[in-house]
Amino acid sequence: MATPSVFDATDIDRDSAVQVESVRTVLLSAVYPPGEELTWVGGVIRSWDAALVEVTLSDGTTGLGEVGAGIMAARAVPGIVEELSRYLVGVPLAHPVRVGDHLRDHTAFWSRGGLTSGAIGALETACVDAVAKRLGVPAHALLGGTVREKIEVYASGGLGTTFEHIKDWAHQQVAAGLRTVKFRAMRDPATTIALLDFVVPSLPARTRFVLDAVQGCASTPWAIRDCVLVGEAVAAHGGRWYEEPCRAENVAGYVTVRAALPVAISGVESHGTFEQFRELITAGGVDIAQPDVTFVGGFRAFHAVADLAAAHGVDCVPHVWGSGVTLMANLHASLSHANVRLFEYCTLPNPLRDALLVSPPDLRDGMLATPTAPGLGVRLTPQLEDAFPFQPGAGHVIR
Structure with a gap:
């Protein structure tokens, strides 16, 4: 993959190193009340689902990412994230935007594209979120x-x-x-x-x-x-x-x-x-x-x-x-x-x-x-997780 130069030098002069201590997948649903579902020619959307990935860094900072295709296939995400985390947890990396390439390099036999690519992106995003919060800067500061x-x-x-x-x-x-x-x-x-x-x-x-x-x-x-x-x-x-x-x-x-x-x-x-x-x-x-x-x-x-x-x-x-x-x-x-x-x-x-x-x-x-x-x-809180429990089978569909 071509390497964009914006990531080769940033204005952040503090520590941008990342080491993930743990990873968890969080599935959530916002269920529409009866009569308020989103109806279109492709089907009926009864809930808006999300497949989130939360990382915890070695210093305790947490960050969030999302697997975009989770709106349709949330239940497929946790196993993929679990397999990917084997190649990330405990591995020191110099910068959070290196996470995606690191995972692609180490899982190339089975992770090329599709839902797995979304999961890789979610892990990288979560690491950027965590490091930026640790530094007290918006995520875009880590993107140049x-x-x-x-x-x-x-x-x-x-x-x-x-x-x-x-x-x-x-x-x-x-x-x-x-x-x-x-x-x-x-x-x-x-x-x-x-x-x-x-x-x-x-x-x-x-x-x-x-x-x-x-x-x-x-x-x-x-x-x-x-x-x-x-x-x-x-x-x-x-x-x-x-x-x-x-x-x-x-x-x-x-x-x-x-x-x-x-x-x-x-x-x-x-x-x-x-x-x-x-x-x-x-x-x-x-x-x-x-x-x-x-x-x-x-x-x-x-x-x-x-x-x-x-x-x-x-x-x-x-x-x-x-x-x-x-x-x-x-x-x-x-x-x-x-x-x-x-x-x-x-x-x-x-x-x-x-x-x-x-x-x-x-x-x-x-x-x-x-x-x-x-x-x-x-931000993800226990209260939010309780308020939006995952409801399988009701999210985006295409008929």
């Missing part, structure tokens, strides 16, 4: 510092089974001061085009929109000709970009769709390795890369993707869809890289996200300010 004081966010949500529901959601986001809204496609291309025709003309002037085709993880993805047909409608309506029109592994499909359309193409949020992004970017498959710290393997891997994207003239806009730990990890990563100028902000109700934050995000006029709390700016 910030390159901007605030970052533009776009509203991400747009779930629903009716056109009216999605339109109402979009208008609420604009009223809240967000200038770009992203909503999800319907099941088939024709209905999706009808959705665009219904929602987009109703948006206030100067509001931008994104269509997420959700084909990156679709069980039966659209044919390429249909991907292009929907993309033509996105372009005709002036879309800011067209997200994940093809299955995640279909690099040739991305190249074909991008070449056929005058609108920017983005992907792939679920990629778990730098190498997957390298294949997609160097093939010319996207205009916008969408890594997620909690999927791609931690801060170092995230920045490597952003570096590679910059070198190929590709923008980098992170995927952010999880608890407060995912939110803050990606925010620190984004604010510390020059090629990240826009940030996904999920506006769907998520009590677990809010409860884990030390303080509410400073979101004003569509801009999210730099965090100042030590570490990531998250």
Whole structure:
């Protein structure tokens, strides 16, 4: 993996060494009351789940990370984390952002990508959180510092089974001061085009929109000709970009769709390795890369993707869809890289996200300010664990 230079020298002149004493996985659920579940064409989300990883350093400091795919597969996480911890507990490392590479190097036989990469990223994130708290500095200080004081966010949500529901959601986001809204496609291309025709003309002037085709993880993805047909409608309506029109592994499909359309193409949020992004970017498959710290393997891997994207003239806009730990990890990563100028902000109700934050995000006029709390700016208490006990089988689904 390419090594981003930002991690080779930081402004921290105090001890950034890390040695993990113990690791535990914490599964949590924020269960929606009956009638308040999140319903969309992909299924019903009855709870927002989180697979958190807590590390305790040798000096007793604790830190948190999150496995992003835990929103769908939380019960698969504890065993993976337990196996990874064998290669981390008691091992002295010079800096917490070395954790991901250390684990990848020592578990390469079985840990390349997928949920395991998310677990590696969670362990690295937790170590960064712990060391930054020990030093009394925000996590971004350990990532080379910030390159901007605030970052533009776009509203991400747009779930629903009716056109009216999605339109109402979009208008609420604009009223809240967000200038770009992203909503999800319907099941088939024709209905999706009808959705665009219904929602987009109703948006206030100067509001931008994104269509997420959700084909990156679709069980039966659209044919390429249909991907292009929907993309033509996105372009005709002036879309800011067209997200994940093809299955995640279909690099040739991305190249074909991008070449056929005058609108920017983005992907792939679920990629778990730098190498997957390298294949997609160097093939010319996207205009916008969408890594997620909690999927791609931690801060170092995230920045490597952003570096590679910059070198190929590709923008980098992170995927952010999880608890407060995912939110803050990606925010620190984004604010510390020059090629990240826009940030996904999920506006769907998520009590677990809010409860884990030390303080509410400073979101004003569509801009999210730099965090100042030590570490990531998250906390896990026994009271919070009692309030959000894990409920298996109710989280995110895709039908």
